[in-house]
Amino acid sequence: MASAAIFSSLRRRRSPSLEAFLAPVNLTGIALVQTLASISSEVVSCFSGVHFFFQRRNARSLIRKIEVFVVMFEFLSDSGSGPGRVLSHTAVLCLKELYLLLYRSKILLDYCAQSSKLWLLLQNPSISGYFHDLDQEISTLLDVIPVNDLGLSDDIREQIELLQKQSRNTKLHVDENDEALRDRFYSFLDEFENGRMPDSSELRSFFVEKLGIADSKRCRAEIEFLDEQIVNHDGDMEPTGSVINGFVAITRYCRFLLFGFEEDGLEWRIENPKKLRKGVIAQEIGDTFITIPKDFVCPISLDLMRDPVIVSTGQTYDRNSIVRWIEEGHCTCPKTGQVLIDSRLVPNRALKNLILQWCMASGISHDSEIIETPTEPFGLALPTKAAVEANKATVLILIQNLANGSEAAQTVAAREIRLLAKTGKENRSYIAEAGAIPHLCRLLKSQNPIAQENSVTAMLNLSIYEKNKRRIMEEENCLESIVCVLISGLTTEAQENAAATLFSLSAVHDYKKRIAGVEGCIEALALLLKNGTPRGKKDAVTALYNISTHVENCSRMVESGGVAALVVALSNEGVAEEAAGALALMVRQPLGARAIGREESAVTGLIAMMRCGTPRGKENAVAALLELCRSGGAAVAEKVVRAPALAGLIQTLLFTGTKRARRKAASLARVFQRCENGALRSGGLGFSGNSNGNRDGGFTTDVSVPISISVPVL
Secondary structure (H helix, E strand, C coil): CHHHHHHHHHHHHHCCCHHHCCCCCCCCHHHHHHHHHHHHHHHHHHHCCCCCCCCHHHHHHHHHHHHHHHHHHHHHHHCCHHHHHCCCHHHHHHHHHHHHHHHHHHHHHHHHHHCCHHHHHHCHHHHHHHHHHHHHHHHHHHHHCCHHHHCCCHHHHHHHHHHHHHHHCCCCCCCHHHHHHHHHHHHHHHHHHCCCCCCHHHHHHHHHHHCCCCCHHHHHHHHHHHHHHHHCCCCCCCCCHHHHHHHHHHHHHHHHHHHCCHHHHHCCCCCCHHHHHHCHHHHHHHCCCCCCCHHHECCCCCCECCCEEECCCCCEEEHHHHHHHHHCCCCECCCCCCECCCCCCEECHHHHHHHHHHHHHHCCCCCCCCCCCCCCCCCCCCCCHHHHHHHHHHHHHHHHHHHHCCHHHHHHHHHHHHHHCCCCHHHHHHHHHCCHHHHHHHHCCCCCHHHHHHHHHHHHHHHCCHHHHHHHHHCCCHHHHHHHHHHHCCCHHHHHHHHHHHHHHCCCHHHHHHHHHCCCHHHHHHHHHHHCCHHHHHHHHHHHHHHHCCHHHHHHHHHCCHHHHHHHHCCCCCCHHHHHHHHHHHCCCHHHHHHHHHCCCHHHHHHHHHHHCCHHHHHHHHHHHHHHHHHCCHHHHHHHHCCCCHHHHHHHHHHHCCHHHHHHHHHHHHHHHHHHHHHHHHCCCCCCCCCCCCHHHHCCCCCCCCCCCCCCCC
């Protein structure tokens, strides 16, 4: 199992061609022999001069075996077409099997030559086992291959027979020195696990003298490789993702303890800002929006489930949604329409644990009071005590350099804090507690584009932890500095991440008015919504949506161009739903209704949303149109009810919309019908902007909140 898992991981990383797994179908005779000669010669030429830091003996032994095959295949190729034409069926089958063994040998040797030293060290017993498996397969093949059918010369025949004898006696070889190094690596993990800091001289001896990891660049490469293994972990390999995470934390700590910042910092100075987007930062930021697995979404609310429960029909819903459904008098399953035998709700603990694991792996904030901590890790990289302690030690070094280091050191420190804050509330909590926020705030004003981008992104990641929102807002001039980055950031990514930070902070109701009150904030968000990249528009519209939910921000949104930008965004499929939601909130106030009514494309945009928007978008659109009829004035109301497609869209929504959308559509239908009847009696539009006291049968224009959007971690 271990060797198979390693080969699976190796295939995933190196992406070899199908030749490694499928025997050739059309190759026979001399063509097959020539192909084998080419493959075996390539393996020997590629790896005979390679210095294998680990698995030296196993690698050399395998290469020597392949060298014998090279001699055999070259002899068969040079012998002309005679032997090639008369190969027996058994010989062809054996040679095709040897074809597979050669490809697998090539992949394994390449893996040992190219992989990180620390990963090879951790996998040392398993990789040794895979070499042994290959030796055993070669031995078996040599036992059955019909040597007499190949017409070999006596000297080559003797070499094959000697190889056959040696292969039978091959034993599993695990290098004792390598195992001693592996045990030492684990001892560092144990020390951190027990709350002790390993001696720096021992760490230097291990990394520099024993492994030859002699500078920051090599150390960073080791960390990146281990991180890749966590992401691609199959769950059937040792060590587990959580343990590897601990080793990553230790290696990161050693990187800064042993090698400092200066050399690494020089690599992050970019004189030409245009090159920035091609760097690691831009690459990481580019893949931030996460699609929630459909099995994790509640069929009622269409949001990520916080507390999934199973009803009597076997369907799973979020507890709050299904409880509200039952309390409203429904006795059927929302998804299947079957009658609920009883109202018992059985917790779906397996799904609950999977959702929590997915949230942690994706860096998404989750309500920990509702979700229980799972007892099984499900193969994901949960933080161990060793990882937490090593990361704490690293954070202290990083903050010290944020405070007193050179510009290059501060830039690297900000980047590492951003990466540490990317996952895990433990990291986010400790980074803030250790005092990183004031120093990151100061870097927001840096004229170094990399430093500014790292600092604002670190601030975003820290803000995902609820307690850190208060720390950021209470830091003097921190909010204003974030808005300055939004307005005039040195890179597009910095501006977008500033918008995302404001969205995160505005999740707290008490902060919404203060954020909107910062000079230039809404104007900059509106500009980003109009002209930004797809991700920038998403950041801007979500921030504007949150700001719109505070009733006292309406006038600010109107005066600063936020309303106009939201109306324009109705035509953008990527942000239309959120834009409609914000407008549906603002139109409830007379000032907002009048401002939206003055926008030429507002009604047509909302009608289009009713036609082809998402279920939530349609709900928001019909709510906004209804309120426009009530509060936007007679001219706007006439424009709404005279829209050519409105009647049909209302009818469609009455049958296919969500419960709230159907209720809102029914209210709009009554408004439409009243206007039509009035028009017949008076020959004009029979509509009054002042509605009756019960607002069309007690209807309220509540908008679908909260929007199902997660704060990205970058």
